Amino acid sequence: MTHQAAAVPDKLDANVLKVAGVVVLGAIMSILDVTVVSVALPTFQSEFDATYAQVAWTMTGYTLALATVIPLSGWAADRFGTKRLYMLALLLFTLGSVLCATADTIGQLIAYRVVQGLGGGMLMPLGMTIMTRAAGPERIGRLMAVLGIPMLLGPIGGPILGGWLIEAASWHWIFLINLPIGIIALAYAQFALPKDAAEPSESFDFIGMLMLSPGLALFLFGVSSLPETGTITAARVWATMLVGGVLVIGFVLYSFRPRHPLLDLRLFRNRNLTIASVSLFVFVIAFMGAGLLFPSYFLQVRGESTLHAGLLMAPQGIGAMLTMPIAGMLADKIPVGRTVPFAMALIAAGFFTFTQVGTDTSYLLLCGSLFVMGLGMGGTMMPIMTSALRTLTAHDTARGSTLVNILQQIGSSVGAAVMSVILTSRLNGSAPIPGVDDPRTGEPLTEAGVAIAHQQGAQIPVDPSIIQRGLAFVADSFATTFWVGFALVLLTFIPIALLPRKREVSRLLEDPTGDLPKRPATIIH
Template identity: 80%
Template sequence: MSGPTAAPSDKIDGAVLKIAGVVVLGAIMSILDITVVSVALPTFQSEFTATYAQVAWTMTGYTLALATVIPLSGWAADRFGTKRLYMLALLLFTAGSAACATADSIEQLIGYRVLQGLGGGMLMPLGMTIMTRAAGPHRIGRLMAILGIPMLLGPIAGPILGGWLIDTASWHWIFLINVPIGVLALVYALLALPKDTPEPTESFDFLGMLMLSPGLALFLFGVSSLPETGTITATKVWATMLVGGLLVIGFVIYSFKPRHPLLDLRLFRNPRLTVAAVSMFVFIIAFMGAGLLFPSYFLQVRGESTLAAGLLIAPQGIGAMITMPIAGTLADRVPVGRTVPFALLLIAAGFFTFTQVDADTSYLLLCGSLFVMGLGMGGTMMPIMTSALKSLSGPEVARGSTLVNILQQIGSSIGAAVMSVILTSRLNGSAAIPGAVDPSTGKPVTEAGLAIAVQQKPELAKQFPVPPGMIEKGLQFAADSFATTFWVGFALVLATFIPVAFLSRRREEPPAGERPDGSEQVPVLVH
């Protein structure tokens, strides 16, 4: 007589690792591209004679595309199959990368980045779907640790690779590098991913789509226009935010009526999901918003090359590399409410250093602080996401992760816009140089603006004769402006402790209906 069914192994076997290779390769392309572009913004300014607010749209356009496509991914994966949709996402991302390298204007580059975002926005959520099906719900913590690899490599390799390509070749290569990788990923996906048979189970919520996707895009467009206009009273800002906000509110009211809404807000009745989502939202605003300013400080205030700036940021990724695998394993065994507060404390400790930066702060101190922040980062994001997923079962996993991902995109855009507005406002407060006008904007050149420009291009000092000490004064003003902006980020990190205090401190049991042997149908993780 046969014995009882053995419990599934906690180890990630070879078959899962084979599939994981496809997913990680696609995720690396998407995440690496974001971090590569972040160090290229000053280069875009000089190449296209554009303002910082204009070139920032190369990041924002990508984010807007993500926000638009995320709500559709769940239904599309159900309708067309994850393998085919994943390969389409790879194709769109690769084609968008090739197009970006041909851009002749900042407007073209922004448009091609949107095309990239339509593909890149689907790579991570679809990859998570494929991985969850392959690994099963009982290994979600370890699964998250594997999927965290691209998030580790991005902050480390992205700025370094971007800086090296820009310094040794040209900015075009930060996009062209994706083409051979994309082709390799397409072939790998074709051979390695299992064939899936689409079995549509839910009708598509067209009315919800007509409200949610345009609403999110318009709202984020308005928020992201803040750095360019400098005021919320600008029509471009308040009008689009108002229309987008009304559409989103309309969707919220409507979403409780259909049986299968595009976004299932009923899941917020689950307190664990709600706490995790709020924790992630506040944290993303603080960390992602201020995180974009780290390379800018090294480039603009310290006058480093793009490669050097990338190397200086690398300790953050190294710190996360140490703690993320440990946090992934612990998340399957220890309640996240007992570990995340300590990780968040490390982030706060490292972040505080940047509120004190000046024009000559020790690199050893700054790199050490980034390393400490990385240690905390590795023990924060993935455990919170794991906690949210463990509280759901079956189709709820896909819908719940969709909610969290949309909140991440909104938080990231709000954080980047708020930090950019504060920094720009502070820099514009610097004293103007009489008779000096910036040809790209028509506005007076300030002491801080000139100091930053001279740091990046020393030859400009010959075009603008300035009294002794003005450059040093301007750089110190710029450093103080960065410090003020980092204070806002630090305050938001401290605010994250409030929702984190409500994370579960009890051992998290499987949701009702989950079989201990894992034989029930594996939930689908879409976002």
């Protein structure tokens, strides 16, 4: 039966913006917390007298918790309602943040970060579901542009905020700052989110959960261990990746049997969702992986402070802020296949500059390139997500956003690990300095190691020419790594070329409660 859609306001009305405000607050907390903590790792080392490998688990534990809980979001949203579950996720994340601030040992901090991740993992897929249902099919692009602001600004604002809080107060405040935001978000959610409608109970896929959640966690654990071990032949890397991969493959083969699988891979029969998901996955590996190294270049090669490195990244955020609202409106009116390739061309143009970096590359050129990349970012990620979700029914939205978020999480982890391994392997090829040993390991220090230590304030008595050679080697290592990232960016053009170039027929009825429809609906334009 064909359903005639009611007229949908062209602009985002006050009720929809109220819902968007709740989701953006949650997204800001969960995304900022990843990058804020990344700049605090050296502080954790000295505070808890721990090694870098130990404190890195404050990041890895959070990521693994995200991977474990995201698959449950789709089923739980259908079973308990998006409002109840979103408020529970906010509460869990805020509680985890307060616990992190009370940690006395590195073990406690890692455990509390896992609690934080269990809440944070549900915030993004649930937020996307809530916003998609609230906006209706004709305004998904504009609403996704609103959600995209914290997603793109998190990597930029995090180092700035983290550096300032640690310098002005203490490391505890990078977690305590979430307490007032969390309380406001909870009160706001109770007021602004529509009441949950009763849903028929679907059976929970325990077999699927026992395969997918541990499988994702083990696979990402192996991937996350790559930078530390430096080789895929380490048992900690290949064994966990193998077991995790087997569990995930087992889930894929099994998931088409139950009526209500934990993750509904049948949704990939939707061509738009499949192409958009592949495009997003390749894009996240390419851009997010290499993007994490931009601040590292400013820190290790140019000797900037964490705060200054964060400020130098700001042009990227400014560029994204300029184009994201425009891209959101265009995504609602023009097929994304006609706009996203142009945005990707801007990213590729800006990215190319970083393949040429040296020890004294002009900041004006680098900041200008970051601004151009930001312009492209604002017109890429959210339009692709819009294309992925636009043609799903209201009932499938929670499952679809869960799929998209899992792919994004895996892509980010794989991209970061691959780029870190390439950079580390390059730096390890630096020449050792005869007679100068590392006081911690007793092994000879390399020219690159001494140069990086010098840029970060350490005073090691060596000839200045050694430091200059080391810096040149480090800069060249970054340039080589950026070449790999640039090649991956170019690879992204292949799936993007398959994005829809004709107007998609929306199947998501405007339904703030999520109670309708239970079957595919066709909207007549």
